[in-house]
Amino acid sequence: MRTSHAGRLVLALTATGAVLAPTSLAQAAEPLRVDLRSDVNRDGRVDVTGNSDTSGEDSWSIGRGALFLPNIDDDSRRCKATGPGGRPLPDAKLAACNDALDTKVNGTADAADLARVRSVPMKNVPSDAKGSIKVTTGAAQTRVFLKRSGAWTPVTAGTRLTAKELRSGVEFGVEAKDVIRDSRKWDGRTVIRLTVTSAAGSTSDSLTLRVAPLLTHHHLQQAQQLMVTKLPGNDPGAKMQQTFVKDLAKEVRQAGITKPLVTLTKYQDVWAQDFVEPAYVSMTGPGGHRQVMRVMLRSAQDREAGRELYEKLRGPNIGVVQAKGPDMKGWETLNSMGNLETIPPYALGGRSFPAGRVIMGERKDSKVRPSQEIRTLLKSQGLQDPLLLDTSWLYVGHVDEFVQFLPADTPRGWRLGVADPEAGLNLLRDAQRDGHGKTKVFSVPASAGAVPKETIDQALASRYLVADNTMAAKRIAANVELLKRETGITDAEIVRVPSLYTRGTEDERSGTRTPTLSRLGGTVAPQAAEEYGQQSFLARNRDASAAPAEPTVETAAYIPGAVNGIMLTRDRYLAPRQWGPVIGGKDIFTNAVTAAYTRAGLKVSYIDGWYYHLGMGEVHCGTNTLRDASAAWWKP
Known part of the structure; x- marks a missing residue:
């Protein structure tokens, strides 16, 4: 957008009309013109x-449209974990430190985190001209930095x-100082204006950039590295x-993933899926190479294990963001990041999601949401507008x-897998x-x-098992219908994986819900597996003497949930070992799960996740x- 205000100007008559030009005869043939440009075509x-x-x-x-990155990593590893x-x-001080806090250009010599803006050379500028730069929006x-004599210096009002x-x-x-947190307060847009002033008058040009959106990963992006907590003792x-960590490392190597596991050791919270969601921001950097910054999205809860994201993982090209409100007290499980997955890219009905779309669960029955x-x-990122599924029954x-x-x-590029x-x-x-x-x-x-000792006869005769799974099937079907309406996916593109559920834990004496393995409460202290079993699995697999069902029955996996596995490569899936009934020397659930994924073109391996x-x-x-984010998210 160009504007100008002439000072001493004369009217120069030409064959085609009149133009305003500065009084200097040397410049009368060409009016002064400012032209500021950015990488609009990326x-x-x-x-x-x-x-x-x-x-x-x-x-x-x-x-x-031009993109720029939020400079929230720690290229020089100057952010401290202790005082x-x-x-x-404290958490607030851990979160407060990143490269955006200083006025230096951090990182590599080519300053790849900076989006470039250039002015077109003004060959006819008067010798008394001066230029100034101002951010008018955002x-x-x-x-903004100015490259002068080969060095970057911050632009100021002077x-x-x-x-x-x-x-x-x-x-x-x-660079941006933060990601977009609430588009009602800042939608990520920045307008930069260059003004040139001389005795002849002033003229200016503006352009718009937008901070790269914070995006979550989907399963069409190749896995590059896995994270897991390792317990001592x-x-x-x-x-x-x-043993699980060792087995996981072996499976990862066999899948062709060369980077070693990222092992978290400090806080002993084994639920590595729950306290963080790996995300990313990216733009095309100088030279045409994709500049990617990983952003570890900490769960909204101040789960202690989330501190290790700052203490161990934050560094060059890795930042940490937490969206935490004043109401975040206690342990609402919907705020764990196991409740955040991403539909791969799709388009339907005039809506396009080239970077995929977030799904999260809500307790629709009790009107509780993340x-x-x-x-x-x-939602403020503008690309992955969250879709809420009903998880009241879990x-x-x-x-x-x-x-x-x-x-x-397939033409769509992905299928939907459901329990x-x-x-x-x-x-059974x-x-x-x-x-x-x-x-x-x-x-x-x-x-x-x-280890539960019930037989197939006893399980099927249970007061609850059949009813719980009939209910679960109806709830899953309702969610599938929602996904079909939103994405256009068809029944032929759905992979149905044999599963079983049973109602959640109850304390035998009081009838109150009891979280186990601290899944709902965060940190895990090493304990005997027998203790886990007595307080969790056996308690929720109760027999006909149990109390009457609640109006809203909440369930958990009975047989280890096969859909709750890891997509290692495009054709290799790691599922939890089923430990189902063995008949004729074969686990009938393992056979059925393998057959379902094989029909979908996947190779299945199993890992013992009974713990x-x-x-x-x-x-x-x-x-x-951690997945590959080098592809251009803006391309369908």
């Missing part, structure tokens, strides 16, 4: 000689550009989890307990019909701790995944 180059970056410089859309005397810093969230600099063209670097529970702050942050209440998204060689309780019941019924009713439901070895299962979670709940 190719990593600011075009000051052609027209590729001129169209749309004053607007922004998903497919076109005077080595005392741990100033509180934006910092910064002036010389006529010599204006003649040769000026380069600026732009020699007690049975710790040993089980240590925190307003995290939903506002996600005790923990996370979407990863019953739904997943699987890469597929199928009816198929799970049919497996078929086994009973074939004379295997006396077979134990669970084949877990006794060394795993308290997590006892706490009403599975192997997905105990891990997290």
Whole structure:
């Protein structure tokens, strides 16, 4: 957007009309013109000689418009985790430190985190001309640097550009001080104006940039590294989890993922999926290379394990963000990040989600939702508007307990995977019909701790098992219908995975809900696996003497939930070991789950996650995944 105000001007008559020009005869043939440009077409180059970056410089859309990054990483690792005397810093101070706080250009010599803005050389600028730069929109969230004599210096109200600099063209670097948190307060847009003033008058040009949106990963992005908590100690529970970490590392290597596991060790919270959601921001940097910054999105709760994101992971090209409101007290499980998954890219009915779309669970029956702050942050990015599914029927209440998204060689590029309780019941019924009713439901070895001993006959005769799974099937079907309406996915694109659920934990004496393995409360202290079993699994698999069902029955996985696994590569899936009934030397649930994923074109391997299962979670709940974000999210 160009504006001008002439000072001493004369009217020059020409054959085609009249133009306003400065009084200087040497410049009368060409009026003074300021032209400020940015990387509107996102190719990593600011075009000051052609027209590729001129169209749309004053607007922004998903497919076109200049981007800049929030400078929230810690390139020089200057952010400390402790204060005077080595005392741990409070959460607020941990979160307050990042590169956006100083007026230096941090990181590599090429300053790849800075978005470039250039002025077109003004060959006819008067010798007395001076230039000034001002952020007219978004100033509180934006910092601009000037490249002068090969070094970057911050632009201030007193910064002036010389006529010599204006003649040769000026380069600026732009960074944001934060991500978009609430688009009603700041929608991420920044308007920068360059004004040139001389005795002849003044003229200016403005352009618009928008901070790159904070995006969550989807399963079409290749896994690059896995995260897991590693427990110390020699007690049975710790040993089980240590064995899981070793087995996970082996599976990761066999899948071709070369980076070692990121092991979190300080706070002993084994639910690595719940206290963080890996996300990212990106733009095309100088030279056309994608500049990606990982952003670890800490759960809205001040879960202690989230501190390790700042203490251990924050660094070059890795930042941490938490959306936390004043109401965040206690442990509402819907705010755990196991309750946040992402539909892969799709378009339907005029709406496009080129970077995918977030799903989260809500307790529709009791009208409880994830925190307003995290939903506002996600919606404010403008690309992944969260879709809420009903998880009222689940005790923990996370979407990863019953739904997943699987890469597929189809026009859509992905399939929907869902738990199928009816198929799970049919497996037990078929086994009973074939004379295997006396077979134990669970084949877990006794060394795993308290192992349920009920038979198939006893399970099917339970007062609750059939009713709970009939209810779960109806609830899942309603959620599937919502996903079909929102995405356009068809029944032919749905992978139904045999599963079983049963109602949640109750304390035998008081009848009150009791969280286990601290899934709902955060930190896990190493304990014996037998203790987990007695307080969780056996309690929620109660027999006909149990109390009457509540109006809203909340369930958890009975057989380890196969959909609660890890997508390692496009064609390799890691599922929790089923430990189901063994008939004829084969686990009938393992066979059925393998068949379902094989039909979807996936190779399935299994890992023993019984340790997590006892706490009403599975192997997905105990891990997290860093995925490749180098692709242009703005391209469908």
